[in-house]
Amino acid sequence: MVQAGGIAGEQLRGYIERIERLEEEKKGIAEDIKEIYAGAKAVGFDVKILRKVIAVRKMTKPTGKSKMRF
Amino acid sequence: MVQAGGIAGEQLRGYIERIERLEEEKKGIAEDIKEIYAGAKAVGFDVKILRKVIAVRKMTKPTGKSKMRF
Numbered sequence A, B: 001m002v003q004a005g006g007i008a009g010e011q012l013r014g015y016i017e018r019i020e021r022l023e024e025e026k027k028g029i030a031e032d033i034k035e036i037y038a039g040a041k042a043v044g045f046d047v048k049i050l051r052k053v054i055a056v057r058k059m060t061k062p063t064g065k066s067k068m069r070f
Helices: A006-042 A047-060 B006-042 B047-060
Strands: none
Touching (some): A006 A047, A006 B047
16 A cells, blocks of 8 residues: 555545544534533533433443442 | 422433433444444554544644645
């Protein structure tokens, strides 16, 4: 792969653009999440605690053994 | 909002589940990105450089003034 342009260049651009598109999507989702937190805060929930609850649920989920329910 | 169960509880669960769903989506996209990097590596591209290129493009994009092309 020694071409400065041509096939390898196009292939490289393809990879880069696919990654950038997905990074954009990821960013969009992160913004959606932020908005949900903002909405929850607006109705009186404590965002810090909300994050904690989600973190704890995440920790207890993978084993499938926890009976913790929130 | 003082109910331990009932309406506030359900509302809270709603927020949490929406966030968790989006977090899952975000994770899925992050895995897709990882796979693209792996694919690029498999055909001979240098992942470290690829990440660098994407970072530079990201830095030069927002202004809309850069003429840099990769």
